[in-house]
Amino acid sequence: MGRKPDAVAKSYHSGGGGAAASSPRAARKASPSPVFLGTALFVLGFVSLFTGHVVTDADWARIRSRWRPKQHRNYEPIDIWESKYSSMYYGCSERSTGFRSAVPENSSTGYLLIATSGGLNQQRIGITDAVVVAWILNATLVVPELDHHSFWKDDSDFSDIFDVEWFISHLSKDVTIVKRIPYEVMLSMDKLPWTMRAPRKSVPEFYIDEVLPILMRRRALQLTKFDYRLTSDLDEDLQKLRCRVNFHALKFTSSIHAMGQKLVQKLRLMNTRYVAIHLRFEPDMLAFSGCYYGGGEKERKELGEIRKRWDTLPVRLLKLGVEC
Ligand SMILES: *[C@@H]1O[C@H](CO)[C@@H](O)[C@H](O)[C@H]1NC(C)=O
Numbered sequence: 001m002g003r004k005p006d007a008v009a010k011s012y013h014s015g016g017g018g019a020a021a022s023s024p025r026a027a028r029k030a031s032p033s034p035v036f037l038g039t040a041l042f043v044l045g046f047v048s049l050f051t052g053h054v055v056t057d058a059d060w061a062r063i064r065s066r067w068r069p070k071q072h073r074n075y076e077p078i079d080i081w082e083s084k085y086s087s088m089y090y091g092c093s094e095r096s097t098g099f100r101s102a103v104p105e106n107s108s109t110g111y112l113l114i115a116t117s118g119g120l121n122q123q124r125i126g127i128t129d130a131v132v133v134a135w136i137l138n139a140t141l142v143v144p145e146l147d148h149h150s151f152w153k154d155d156s157d158f159s160d161i162f163d164v165e166w167f168i169s170h171l172s173k174d175v176t177i178v179k180r181i182p183y184e185v186m187l188s189m190d191k192l193p194w195t196m197r198a199p200r201k202s203v204p205e206f207y208i209d210e211v212l213p214i215l216m217r218r219r220a221l222q223l224t225k226f227d228y229r230l231t232s233d234l235d236e237d238l239q240k241l242r243c244r245v246n247f248h249a250l251k252f253t254s255s256i257h258a259m260g261q262k263l264v265q266k267l268r269l270m271n272t273r274y275v276a277i278h279l280r281f282e283p284d285m286l287a288f289s290g291c292y293y294g295g296g297e298k299e300r301k302e303l304g305e306i307r308k309r310w311d312t313l314p315v316r317l318l319k320l321g322v323e324c
Pocket residue numbers: 104106107
């Protein structure tokens with residue numbers, strides 16, 4: 001759940017309060033205000049007192065035309081079902097020919113474990129980055145364990161959600177992945193795997209300089225709370241690796257897939273088009289909104305407790321929620 005506070009705090013700081021709140025404001029800003037046009041006209045007129053130039057209809061038309069296209073764009077109907085830009089997007093997860101191949105388990109620098117964190121989406125991002133970090137370190141990756149303790153208290157394992165055999169085989173050219181640390185390696189280690197936490201958005205050099213020496217010394221190392229611990233600013237080949245993991249290697253198990261198909265089929269029977277909305281009406285987000293939702297003393301107490309957890313929360317939100 002660690003990520004959520006930051007994500008939301010950011011949207012608070014950017015003055016947004018969500019897309020719904022910010023877009024009308026943006027639209028208002030984009031259209032020329034009468035005050036601005038009036039001021040422009042006044043300045044032109046004022047200048048013309050000295051130059052002897054009188055604002056003509058032609059000048060006025062020119063000023064207006066400068067604004068008109070923008071004004072026009074605001075009122076253009078939006079077709080949410082298609083985009084003229086969609087043809088410009090394409091997948092780019094193909095492995096480049098020169099991309100370094102997976103290091104075999106017996107010559108890798110050690111076993112990398114991660115503890116994922118947050119909801120499934122956040123964990124997925126962590127798993128994707130773990131593969132990239134394993135590549136950077138020439139390490140063998142141990143199939144990540146899912147987070148059983150945060151918000152959802154979901155006890156599913158990786159193999160309950162994702163096709164683990166596919167995950168391993170699909171990435172075998174890039175990174176060696178094993179299900180667990182081999183027994184004899186465990187026996188040879190005199191201590192439990194070392195744990196450490198990388199700072200948010202660490203660069204590859206951090207992993208080489210700070211993590212690799214410990215990994216090599218200890219043979220196995222666990223990176224804890226591994227969410228958003230790798231910078232998004234990676235070179236192209238590593239971004240492609242991210243795409244291979246996220247869009248190809250992480251495949252839901254067949255039972256989840258079948259359930260998804262069933263849902264889609266049912267929706268399609270009702271209509272050819274549908275919109276899925278994730279309301280995110282959940283305690284942590286409610287706490288973040290700073291609002292009171294009419295749940296009485298119980299709500300105030302529970303959301304108040306959650307609010308206390310985040311030191312990034314603006315002070316005004318720490319007070320009891322207000323109706324909004
Ligand atoms: C490492 O394992 C591979 C098979 O995966 C084997 O061919 C190779 O000889 C091994 N190398 C060493 C140094 O043990």
